[in-house]
Amino acid sequence: MTASDLTRLTAVEAVAEIERGDVAPSELFEAYRAAALDEDLNAYLWVAEGPPAQSPPDGAPLAGVPLAVKDLFCTEGVPSQAASKILEGYRPPYTASVVARLAAAGAPLLGKTNQDEFAMGSSNENSAFGPVLNPWDRTRVPGGSSGGSAAAVAAGSAPWALGTDTGGSIRQPAALCGIVGLKPTYGTVSRYGMIAFASSLDQAGPLTRDVSDAALLLRHMVGRDARDSTSVGFPGAVGTPTAERLDGIRLGVPEELVGEGSGVEPGVLAAFNATLELAEELGASVETCRLPHAPHALSAYYVIAPAEASSNLARFDGVRYGLRVEDGGLVGMYTKTRSRGFGAEVKRRIMLGTYSLSSGYYDAYYGRAQRVRTKISADFRAAFENFDFVVTPTSPSVAFELGSKTDDPLAMYLNDFCTVPMSLAGIPAISIPNGLSEGLPTGFQMAGPAFSENRILDAAFALEQAIGFDHSGARSAA
Amino acid sequence: MIDREQVLHVARLARLELSEDEVGHMSEELSKILGHIEKIGELDLMGVPPTTHVVEVPSALRPDEPEPSLPVEVALASAPAVAGGGFLVPSPQAGGE
Numbered sequence: 001m002t003a004s005d006l007t008r009l010t011a012v013e014a015v016a017e018i019e020r021g022d023v024a025p026s027e028l029f030e031a032y033r034a035a036a037l038d039e040d041l042n043a044y045l046w047v048a049e050g051p052p053a054q055s056p057p058d059g060a061p062l063a064g065v066p067l068a069v070k071d072l073f074c075t076e077g078v079p080s081q082a083a084s085k086i087l088e089g090y091r092p093p094y095t096a097s098v099v100a101r102l103a104a105a106g107a108p109l110l111g112k113t114n115q116d117e118f119a120m121g122s123s124n125e126n127s128a129f130g131p132v133l134n135p136w137d138r139t140r141v142p143g144g145s146s147g148g149s150a151a152a153v154a155a156g157s158a159p160w161a162l163g164t165d166t167g168g169s170i171r172q173p174a175a176l177c178g179i180v181g182l183k184p185t186y187g188t189v190s191r192y193g194m195i196a197f198a199s200s201l202d203q204a205g206p207l208t209r210d211v212s213d214a215a216l217l218l219r220h221m222v223g224r225d226a227r228d229s230t231s232v233g234f235p236g237a238v239g240t241p242t243a244e245r246l247d248g249i250r251l252g253v254p255e256e257l258v259g260e261g262s263g264v265e266p267g268v269l270a271a272f273n274a275t276l277e278l279a280e281e282l283g284a285s286v287e288t289c290r291l292p293h294a295p296h297a298l299s300a301y302y303v304i305a306p307a308e309a310s311s312n313l314a315r316f317d318g319v320r321y322g323l324r325v326e327d328g329g330l331v332g333m334y335t336k337t338r339s340r341g342f343g344a345e346v347k348r349r350i351m352l353g354t355y356s357l358s359s360g361y362y363d364a365y366y367g368r369a370q371r372v373r374t375k376i377s378a379d380f381r382a383a384f385e386n387f388d389f390v391v392t393p394t395s396p397s398v399a400f401e402l403g404s405k406t407d408d409p410l411a412m413y414l415n416d417f418c419t420v421p422m423s424l425a426g427i428p429a430i431s432i433p434n435g436l437s438e439g440l441p442t443g444f445q446m447a448g449p450a451f452s453e454n455r456i457l458d459a460a461f462a463l464e465q466a467i468g469f470d471h472s473g474a475r476s477a478a
Numbered sequence: 479m480i481d482r483e484q485v486l487h488v489a490r491l492a493r494l495e496l497s498e499d500e501v502g503h504m505s506e507e508l509s510k511i512l513g514h515i516e517k518i519g520e521l522d523l524m525g526v527p528p529t530t531h532v533v534e535v536p537s538a539l540r541p542d543e544p545e546p547s548l549p550v551e552v553a554l555a556s557a558p559a560v561a562g563g564g565f566l567v568p569s570p571q572a573g574g575e
Contacts, residue, residue, distance in 0.1 A: 090556060091556065092556070093548055093555060093556070094548070185533065186532050186533050187532075187533045187535065200531070200532070226540060229535075229538035230531070230535065230538070232533055232535055293521070296517065296518050296521060299514060299515040299516075299518045300518060302511060302514075302515055303518075310492060317493070318558060319558075319565050320556065320557055321556040321557065321558075322556070322558075326568065327568075328568065329568055329569065329570065329571070329572040330567055330568050330569065330570040330572075331570070333567070333568050334493045335493045335494065335495050336495065338493050338494055339494050339495040339496070342494075344500075347494055347496075347504075348504065348508070350494065351485070351488050351489065351492060351494070351504055351508060352508060352511060352512075354488050354491050354492040355484075355508065355512075358491060365515070368518055368519070368521075369518065371523040371526040371527070372518050372521065372523070373528070373532075374526050374527055374528060374529045375521075375526060377532065409507050409510075409511060410507075410510055410511055413511070426532025426533050
């Protein structure tokens with residue numbers, strides 16, 4: 001097989017080739033390493049020097065298929081900077097649990113991918129190391145914050161990748177790059193070693209070429225970790241999706257997110273509706289459902305996430321790691337270090353979070369937002385009494401042009417309109433490629449109750465086969 | 479509306495130093511974002527408990543048994559300055575506030 005044939009295999013196909021003895025793990029690694037070094041989307045911040053010294057043990061389930069990892073996962077001895085100047089050159093002394101777990105299952109580290117600084121952004125334009133370009137159209141953003149992971153998988157410089165999702169940071173870039181992205185139930189994947197943004201929302205998940213790859217990667221990510229007190233065991237195991245039909249599946253389309261005035265672009269809505277028709281042809285029923293508090297999700301999110309970020313990012317003070325800017329005294333050193341090290345969006349969110357947690361404002365902002373969150377969870381619980389899944393377009397628009405929203409933070413935040421409610425409720429949601437609008441990918445989002453990943457993957461698999469999305473646009477643009 | 483004085487106060491709390499330009503932008507942008515956020519003030523949330531954790535977890539306590547941890551020299555390896563087996567920081571008395 002030529003290098004270009006190798007990088008066209010899905011991860012599941014690559015595992016099979018290796019197990020048959022037709023492809024050596026080192027050969028696959030070198031093909032991807034060359035592709036990662038050669039790529040011109042700025043998707044990678046670091047690429048491994050070569051395959052691991054030891055080949056994966058016989059029978060390792062991931063067989064040596066390499067993995068691209070978002071920069072904010074700590075990887076021992078390897079730059080882990082969360083795409084921030086304040087951590088430039090930082091090489092942690094330990095590896096994030098999920099990365100170590102996947103390496104043990106046979107997925108060695110291929111490289112670290114670009115992202116929005118500290119995962120704060122929806123376009124990857126907030127990276128201290130420059131934006132990532134969308135492989136479908138290099139004048140457009142790949143989405144964010146896991147933009148490098150999404151672009152690398154779409155363009156074929158990674159077989160699959162890890163991302164993190166706080167308010168849509170896996171699903172939205174997956175949608176904008178035409179790949180699959182899954183945000184698991186909060187707590188099912190350990191956060192140990194993930195550089196924290198908003199701890200009550202952050203969750204790691206797979207970005208992959210197809211649904212089968214997402215299921216395979218997730219299978220080896222989940223599990224309780226004694227090092228993360230918020231982690232929970234996944235009931236049973238993540239299976240292999242095989243469904244061909246959707247008979248008896250009830251899909252709910254929330255009026256509040258998809259109806260009149262929700263701001264979903266006409267082309268995106270048309271692609272979404274076409275998939276709903278396909279779902280009906282496969283046996284599903286489609287009805288409108290209600291999530292009465294969903295329109296307030298974005299507001300609650302932009303209180304809760306910045307508040308938690310302002311607290312989490314207090315640790316970047318020039319004392320233990322990363323940048324230090326001296327200024328005579330201690331407080332001056334803290335202030336100069338943080339002012340020099342953080343980018344504009346990170347400062348904005350720290351300011352927003354500090355304000356909402358400051359004396360006299362806590363009840364009006366953070367306290368209220370956490371009550372709204374309770375209502376949003378209750379809305380989903382009520383919807384799931386009548387529906388198997390809640391479905392929406394993943395992002396209200398296709399990939400937008402670089403620079404077109406950087407001057408308007410609020411317009412940028414509105415990209416998360418359809419993804420934030422699920423994050424607040426801690427429930428799993430997947431985005432699968434859903435056809436094109438204006439020649440660019442759109443995403444179809446399916447959310448289910450906590451721990452329903454197997455059912456979501458199965459239904460997504462059936463839809464994926466029916467949609468038959470053509471991925472080639474992400475590769476031919478080069 | 480977040481005015482200049484409030485921006486400067488919050489920046490001090492957050493240990494951030496903003497340029498004149500940044501103060502102006504921040505005041506404008508935060509006001510706009512908070513204007514949007516304040517819509518949650520319209521909701522009736524009487525008697526609604528705040529979410530503290532989205533997924534029910536059993537007690538996360540474990541037996542208090544010593545386990546190996548990072549050796550001191552490894553934990554210090556990334557620090558900008560170290561002395562005597564600890565992190566070296568400027569004097570709290572010198573300069574600044």
